[in-house]
Amino acid sequence: MIALPLGQIAEILRGELRLHASDTADTVVDGVVDTDSREMTPGAIFVAKPGETTDGHRFVPAAADAGAVLAIVERPVEAPITQIVVADAVTALADLAREVVARVRAAGRLRIVGITGSNGKTTTKNFLARILSDEGETVAPVRSYNNEVGAPLTMLRVTPDTRYLVSEFGAAGRGSIARLAGLVEPDVSVVLMVGLAHAGGFGGIEQTALAKSELVSAARADGTAVLNVDDPRVWAMRRIAEERGMSVVGFGQHPDAEVRADRIEVASDGTTAAIIVDGEETPLRLQVLGAHHVHNALAAIAAARVLGVPVADSISRLETVRIAERWRMQPMGSDRVRIINDAYNASPDSMAAALRTLAQISGPGERTVAVLGAMSELGETAGEEHDRIGLLAVRLNIQRIVVVGPEARRLYLAAVGEGSWDGEAVHLPDQDAAFEYLRHELRDGDRVLVKSSNSAGLRHLGDRLGESFS
Known part of the structure; x- marks a missing residue:
């Protein structure tokens, strides 16, 4: 401080x-x-x-x-x-953060970026921090410090020499992003997507969209909103920005996006795309697995460009990032049995993206294995969303579906109902049972995804598997 x-x-x-x-x-x-x-x-x-x-x-x-x-x-x-x-200690923490950031901002060149979205916040934060750290002292959250305690703690790490503060904002309910972002009034507000993550706590996806839009409303009036053109609910937030006199920059694969990606391809050793800005095309090769991470990279490139960082510099720095974050599409194991531990969190959108990545990275003679746990905080949509993921796993031709825990049983039943039977899909009661099953089931050439919400705890199962097959 x-x-x-x-x-x-x-x-x-x-x-x-x-x-x-x-x-x-x-x-x-x-x-x-x-x-x-x-x-x-x-x-x-x-x-x-x-x-x-x-x-x-x-x-x-x-x-x-x-x-x-x-x-x-x-x-x-x-x-x-x-x-x-x-x-109130939490209120005092926020008050101290507000004052400290205001003093640093008034005395120097501090620029502030706020990031929110149903998925991708932490990865985008890490991508952007990597880009900006070569420009000057950059403060960004450790792990997912994005709530009423974590966000102010991050803000309090700024010093008189800090040039960039990257804040990640999660939403505990309506008004929470407004309160947190209001502490610092970001110069750049990045909204990634509106999905079903935590929709149960908000009362539906439209209420989730309203909560995420609070970041645009809390930004400085002379600031910039960086919005996902591919998500209609996010792109609609440009009206809020324009009414406040803010600039708007769109990113995505849509032709209207100012920072656009084309020809996205996923392989076992990374993800490639063509990044197009102002008619100029630059190749991007991420070491991070997953087409969805290209969208996170686009958001980081767009935000950095607003802050004056050339696109080519952003891309070259992103290409040095080996993993997005621990337990987020983290490669483990070995070339013999590759484990992808993506079990820090899960929503229907991120679960689907991870399964598609698993299907994309497997080559001839390689078997795909999905180890899946429950998705939390989906409210009344939980049953049908677990059904949908079970169906998707079968339709992607995932060859072994291992479902762990009673809360995820509907995912297993949906997979069986869609045709994944005769041992192709199994349901196991807990992590220990899953580890013993997989220890004997996995074989050379297997590509294994471990995915669940944080509360299901499968990230620890992923770690055990990664160590066992290293």
Whole structure:
């Protein structure tokens, strides 16, 4: 975090400053800010956030022992550390992030990009951070820090020298993106797609679209909206941008896209496409598997272009990215048995994209095996969406379909009903059973996809398989 006196921090948070030892209101702090006491380093700031299973106030003494010099708390704690007592720790975290980013922005050249979408946020964030990091100091979320805690923690990592802040915004419900993006008012707002991920929590896909459009509404009025032309719900958001006086840049495969991809091809060693901007064509060869990642690359190229990065530079930097993120189309195993661990999360759209990639990368003599778990947060559409994925897997001629867990049983039944029987599709109760089955079932030449929502936990099964067949 930027250097701030304790007294000023207390004023920003509208809290009560309770000094410890020789600290005064003029004592300056500038350490990392985190809600995890295990992440404390000398000079750090600990935010004691109450949680669902534990309470951060229990860990204030541990944070102090680790070198933290300030704790933001909702009640005083007996510990040798200066504390600021606030009404709500999460709100205080947001208030601090807003002020820190505003000060850095006012003092320097900081440009801010916000990214949202039902799928692809983390990959696009990583792609864009890779492009921008060669231009200047760039701050981007670790993992998927995109909620009411993770997003402000990322914002608080900016320094006076930071040139770019890339923020990823997830939606817990209507209004959540507006609140988070409103903390920083992005210069560039990127909306990737509107899909069925989390649609159950929003009340349908149209409500999901409204939630994602909040990023465009929260951007600076002189900013730019980077929108997916191939998704009608996203492209319709250009009206919001135009009404606010913003510029609009479209990306996709549609002829109207300013940043466009053509001739997308997927192979076992990566994904290729032709990128077309202003009539000029540049080849792109991603090491990352999957045609859907070309759209994420387009979004990153378009956002970087708004910020002044030439398309050729963006492409050359993207070609150095080996994996999008851990557990996202992550190649594991060996040439003998290739495991693709894509089980960090799953929605109907991403599940379908991963299955198509599996079908595309298999060559003669190679068998396709899909290890599939449940997709979460789909509400009343869950049953029919699991049915649809089971049907798709069979129609793509996936040769072995291994369904794991009771929540995914309908996927198995749909596959059997479509013709995947006589051992081609199996249903197993848990990860251990699946691992034992696959340990004996897999053979040389198999190409294996492991895919599920985070809650199903198949990413750990993917890791076990990757190690077993390495």
